[in-house]
Amino acid sequence: MTTTTSPRVLEHPTRDQIRLEEVLHALADAVRLQIVRDMAREDTELSCSYFDLPVTKSTTTHHFRVLRESGVIRQMYRGTAKLNCLRRSDLDALFPGLLDSVLSAAGAQADREGETA
Template structure:
């Protein structure tokens, strides 16, 4: 058994990621916004990078749901908690799902943005 540091975060192994948990995590608009921004980023992003319309404690909850479902990887770099999309794992388990969801989210934003002017 290996010892974990207090700053190590639990993540499901690839084989433990379940479709139901991924879909639940992505069903919330705030979490979907986080995933969309991570998908567009070239590198991991700190939690403080995101400008979300919720409190800090709610933001923490959203990141935890995404991490525990296997959608994101979180690691500490110094004092910053860095976030990256687990695209390789998600694409291997559910081919095309992430790309289609991101496409649908962009199309929805365009459609709703066009009707709210």
């Protein structure tokens, strides 16, 4: 992990520290998978407030922390907003095709279940 130099800098694993089992764990939760699907669809930095999740604020914070600590997303502060972006290039370099396969399968499941996202 990188060293935190201020409370406004969040720790992220380097590309070499990202582990497959942690990525799979992060993606195995339905709420976290929805966050990742939204981020992949928008393909830009999104604030935490962008996401309309069916959980409490503290649970939302937990989900973002799991995604960040596993290396799936990067979080950074811009002013007072915490922005999130998918670490697609890191994940694709380490695990070619994994993210696309998971997103495709999640989309197919959502279609079967009649979801809109």
